[in-house]
C-alpha cells in the first residue's frame with residue numbers, strides 16, 4: 001500500500017471544476033456532558049499552539065488535574081446554553097455554511113462549501129478527504145477567526161497541512177489568515193452595533209471584548225493583540241465614536257498566568273464603580289455565538305457589572321449568519337473561485 005493517498009478509481013472522470021471552500025472554527029463537544037467534554041478538552045489543550053508549557057510538565061498537569069476537574073465544570077456551563085440542535089457554535093456554523101453556499105451559487109461560481117472544526121467533529125481531516133474523493137483540485141480555507149492568532153488560525157493551518165502531507169496530489173491552496181481590517185467585516189460589525197444603539201440608545205460605554213491569550217504569546221511575537229486594537233479603532237471610526245465612548249478588553253482567561261489586559265471582568269467592574277451604569281458589549285473576535293459569549297458575556301459578566309453597581313447591561317449578538325457577514329465571507333473567497341463556464345461559445349475563426 002502506498003504511503004500517500006489519492007483519488008484512484010476513475011480519477012480523471014471524477015476531476016471536479018469546483019473549488020473546495022473550507023470554513024473552519026474552533027470546535028465544540030458532542031454533548032454537554034463530562035464524558036463528551038473530556039476527549040474534546042484533551043485534544044484542544046494538548047495542542048502546543050494553545051498551551052506552550054513544556055510538554056512533559058503540561059501532560060502531568062493536564063491529565064493529573066485539569067481533565068479530572070474541568071470536564072464536569074464546563075459541562076454545566078454548556079448545559080446552560082445548549083440548543084435543541086446542539087452546541088450553539090456548531091448550529092451557527094452550519095447556518096453560515098448553508099448561507100455561504102447559496103450566496104456563492106447566486107454569484108455564479110463553482111464552489112463546494114464544507115464546514116470543519118479544528119477540534120472534534122466534523123474534522124478538518126474528514127472534510128479535506130471528502131474534497132479529495134470528489135476530485136477537487138483547488139481549496140480555499142477560511143478560518144472564521146477575524147484576528148489571526150497562533151492558537152487559532154496558526155493551529156488550523158497545522159491541521160490542514162498535516163492532512164495534506166499525506167496526499168499524493170496536493171491541490172492548489174489558498175489560506176485566508178486574517179480579516180481583522182476587511183472593509184465588509186468592519187461594516188458588518190458596525191452595522192450590528194449601530195442597530196443595537198438605534199433600538200436601545202447610546203450606552204455610557206461600548207465594551208469591545210475579545211478572547212484573551214497569555215501575555216507571553218504577544219511578547220513572543222503573536223500579532224493578535226495589535227489586530228484586535230486595529231479592529232476596535234476601525235469600528236469606532238465607522239461608528240464615529242470618540243475615544244472615551246468605547247473600550248477594548250480581553251475575556252476568557254484560562255490558568256494562572258498573566259493574559260492580555262485589560263481583563264473584561266475587571267473593566268466592567270471599574271466602569272460600574274466610575275458611575276458608568278449603562279453598557280453595551282460586543283465580542284468582535286467571535287464570528288459565531290458560543291460558550292464564551294453566551295455564558296461568559298451574557299451571564300457571568302453581567303453579574304459582575306450589576307454587582308459592582310451597574311444598571312443596564314446588554315450583549316450584542318455575534319455576526320453569526322447575518323446577511324452582511326455572509327456577504328463578507330463571499331467577498332473573501334470569491335477571488336479564488338472560477339465563474340461557471342459561459343454559455344456563449346467562442347467565435348469560430350473563418351479560414
Ligand SMILES: C=CC1=C(C)c2cc3[nH]c(cc4nc(cc5[nH]c(cc1n2)c(C)c5CCC(=O)O)C(CCC(=O)O)=C4C)c(C)c3C=C
Nearest residue numbers: 026027028050074089149151152211212213254290291292
Ligand atoms: C488554554 C488556552 C486558550 C487559548 C490561548 C485560547 C485562545 C482562543 N480561543 C478562541 C476561541 C474560542 N475558545 C473557546 C473555548 C475555550 N477556549 C479555551 C482556552 C484557550 N483559548 C478553553 C479551555 C475553552 C473551552 C471552554 C471551557 O471549557 O471553558 C470557544 C468556544 C467553544 C464552544 O464550544 O462554544 C471559542 C470560539 C480564540 C478566538 C482564541 C484566540 C486568542
Ligand SMILES: [Fe+2]
Nearest residue numbers: 026211252292
Ligand atoms: Fe479559547
Ligand SMILES: [Fe+2]
Nearest residue numbers: 252291292296
Ligand atoms: Fe470562558
